Amino acid sequence: MATRTVTIASSHGLHARPAKLFSEAAKNSGQTVTIAKGDGAPVNAASILGVISLGANTGDQVTLTVEGDDAEGVLDQLATMLETDADAE
Amino acid sequence: MAEIHGEGIGQGVAQGPVALMSAPLEAPTDAPSTRTPDEEKQAVAAAVSATAAELNARGERAGGSAQDVLEAQAMMAEDPTLLEQVHERIDQGATAEYAVHVAFAAFAEQLKALGGYLGERAADLADVAQRVIAHLRGVQAPGVPDPGHPFVLVAADLAPADTALLDLDQVLAVVTTDGGPTSHTAILAREKGIVAVVGTGEASFTEGETVIVDAANDAVVTDPTDEQLAEAAERAAARAAAAAAPVTPGALADGTAVPLLANLGSPDGAAEALELGAEGVGLFRTEFLFLSSDEAPSVESQKESYRRLLEAFAGKKVVVRVLDAGADKPLPFLTDVEEENPALGRRGIRALQHREQILRDQLTALAQADAETDADLWVMAPMVATVDETEYFTSLAKELGLKTTGVMVEVPSSALLAEEILRHADFASIGTNDLVQYTMAADRLLGSVAHLQSPWHPAALRLIKMVADGGAVNGKPVGVCGEAAADPLLAVVLAGLGVQTLSMSPSALADVRAELARHTLEDARRIAQAALAASNADSAKSAARAAA
Numbered sequence: 001m002a003t004r005t006v007t008i009a010s011s012h013g014l015h016a017r018p019a020k021l022f023s024e025a026a027k028n029s030g031q032t033v034t035i036a037k038g039d040g041a042p043v044n045a046a047s048i049l050g051v052i053s054l055g056a057n058t059g060d061q062v063t064l065t066v067e068g069d070d071a072e073g074v075l076d077q078l079a080t081m082l083e084t085d086a087d088a089e
Numbered sequence: 090m091a092e093i094h095g096e097g098i099g100q101g102v103a104q105g106p107v108a109l110m111s112a113p114l115e116a117p118t119d120a121p122s123t124r125t126p127d128e129e130k131q132a133v134a135a136a137v138s139a140t141a142a143e144l145n146a147r148g149e150r151a152g153g154s155a156q157d158v159l160e161a162q163a164m165m166a167e168d169p170t171l172l173e174q175v176h177e178r179i180d181q182g183a184t185a186e187y188a189v190h191v192a193f194a195a196f197a198e199q200l201k202a203l204g205g206y207l208g209e210r211a212a213d214l215a216d217v218a219q220r221v222i223a224h225l226r227g228v229q230a231p232g233v234p235d236p237g238h239p240f241v242l243v244a245a246d247l248a249p250a251d252t253a254l255l256d257l258d259q260v261l262a263v264v265t266t267d268g269g270p271t272s273h274t275a276i277l278a279r280e281k282g283i284v285a286v287v288g289t290g291e292a293s294f295t296e297g298e299t300v301i302v303d304a305a306n307d308a309v310v311t312d313p314t315d316e317q318l319a320e321a322a323e324r325a326a327a328r329a330a331a332a333a334a335p336v337t338p339g340a341l342a343d344g345t346a347v348p349l350l351a352n353l354g355s356p357d358g359a360a361e362a363l364e365l366g367a368e369g370v371g372l373f374r375t376e377f378l379f380l381s382s383d384e385a386p387s388v389e390s391q392k393e394s395y396r397r398l399l400e401a402f403a404g405k406k407v408v409v410r411v412l413d414a415g416a417d418k419p420l421p422f423l424t425d426v427e428e429e430n431p432a433l434g435r436r437g438i439r440a441l442q443h444r445e446q447i448l449r450d451q452l453t454a455l456a457q458a459d460a461e462t463d464a465d466l467w468v469m470a471p472m473v474a475t476v477d478e479t480e481y482f483t484s485l486a487k488e489l490g491l492k493t494t495g496v497m498v499e500v501p502s503s504a505l506l507a508e509e510i511l512r513h514a515d516f517a518s519i520g521t522n523d524l525v526q527y528t529m530a531a532d533r534l535l536g537s538v539a540h541l542q543s544p545w546h547p548a549a550l551r552l553i554k555m556v557a558d559g560g561a562v563n564g565k566p567v568g569v570c571g572e573a574a575a576d577p578l579l580a581v582v583l584a585g586l587g588v589q590t591l592s593m594s595p596s597a598l599a600d601v602r603a604e605l606a607r608h609t610l611e612d613a614r615r616i617a618q619a620a621l622a623a624s625n626a627d628s629a630k631s632a633a634r635a636a637a
Binding site: 015016017019020023024043044046047048049050052053055 | 157160161164165168169170171196199200203207210214
């Protein structure tokens with residue numbers, strides 16, 4: 001199991017397109033990924049509804065947890081997504 | 090044959106088979122399931138994956154930002170957290186339909202409680218739930234039908250979400266039973282040049298039956314004869330030919346110039362407007378720059394958009410309306426949080442005066458863009474109600490370097506005070522949609538008062554005449570930039586009332602140009618007099634038709 005805390009960079013927070021892309025990536029990783037905002041309860045990162053209902057905004061800290069074979073690799077990929085402003089592309 | 094009457098949008102005519110917009114599904118009941126939980130869960134799995142596939146396929150067809158929204162909806166359909174909750178309810182004995190209904194609704198409530206952007210996603214989720222339930226029941230999902238061939242869409246009314254997804258290659262015409270001439274459907278039809286008749290009232294159509302949608306005559310013909318079908322086809326062809334004819338400047342039959350301008354909502358529409366013969370821009374709405382952001386855009390980024398617009402119309406007149414926020418277009422950084430009655434609240438120039446820096450930045454960006462380009466830039470303020478507001482706006486705009494500064498006349502008070510207002514303003518542009526809404530005290534988006542919303546109403550026509558007269562006294566130009574200008578016969582009436590320029594959706598230019606060329610200024614004045622003397626909108630229209 002690997003855990004990391006990152007800061008949301010997307011200018012619209014973890015909503016809309018960034019939430020969709022993130023959730024999609026979590027699902028496609030094939031591993032069990034959870035995401036929690038601050039000290040809140042973790043939710044399934046592959047659940048777009050779970051992810052958007054975190055209501056995570058720009059600058060909020062979220063904690064990712066990955067369980068699986070390539071936990072660190074998946075963590076790197078997902079953390080990079082959250083730390084990049086997808087809406088600025 | 091039978092004729093059903095409504096309000097025609099534009100001058101088109103089309104024919105084809107009816108496809109009905111399906112009504113919302115009845116909510117499932119909590120009757121216990123007669124199947125095993127496993128059977129119910131399998132049914133859910135199949136319905137969910139069919140729904141997701143359908144949404145993804147639609148997304149692929151739609152492309153652009155609509156694709157993102159649809160793909161996100163597909164993911165919601167297959168959402169694992171949601172599915173767990175559906176399974177939980179099925180294990181407690183619920184039917185698949187009821188479990189889906191309740192689980193989705195609970196999540197939608199949760200999103201609504203979060204408000205803002207997430208609150209809006211609640212509607213997306215409700216739409217997904219309807220689609221899944223439709224699959225479970227084996228019925229057609231609510232929403233725009235997709236019969237696989239071109240069709241005449243018949244609906245109660247279309248929501249913005251429906252209109253965004255309309256495949257214009259498939260939709261031959263649109264008929265709505267509810268909704269007036271200012272409904273979303275009507276606005277879309279005008280913008281895209283779709284043949285439409287709206288507000289037919291209680292009328293029944295059968296799936297697949299052939300109808301003629303005759304917008305020019307405000308009617309839908311059911312069970313048409315062969316002669317009628319042939320005549321309609323001929324008229325459609327003639328209209329297509331007229332649209333393809335070379336464009337000439339707008340003018341009456343005696344040569345009196347009536348410049349025809351375009352209403353635009355972003356610089357992207359410029360090329361199409363020019364191609365359709367726009368002689369400039371009569372209304373450039375700037376809300377698009379502001380709507381997608383939480384804070385006002387910088388002077389620099391605004392200037393860039395204005396420069397693109399002005400470059401496209403080099404040597405031509407471009408009338409830009411400064412930000413018109415409030416009422417149906419609230420902006421977090423500009424409008425007050427809660428107003429009991431936003432249409433009568435702090436909107437338009439009132440909101441800008443309250444947050445003057447936003448107005449100053451916008452005017453500065455416009456002046457800078459103007460200095461770098463060769464278009465003839467005019468700037469106007471929305472929702473001006475008083476002489477004081479006119480003086481405030483025009484002097485501030487001049488101070489910041491703009492040359493031609495005017496006001497929009499949308500509030501009856503400014504029509505009544507037109508002579509005084511036009512002493513200060515360089516020009517006035519009449520926004521007929523709001524002017525009619527405020528004159529008749531009838532919400533422009535409310536179908537139940539649609540009969541009061543016609544710009545043909547003599548009360549509105551008389552106010553328009555007061556503005557034109559106020560312009561004449563001061564030697565200042567008066568234009569119309571509301572949808573009234575897009576109605577060819579009404580355009581003739583407006584010219585007869587003394588309006589000098591007409592601005593409309595580019596798709597309406599060809600029809601208006603053709604109609605103006607059929608009447609001299611003297612004719613137009615006579616037609617306008619006939620309409621002015623009427624006692625209601627319908628009789629004004631008939632009187633104008635008889636006089637034309």
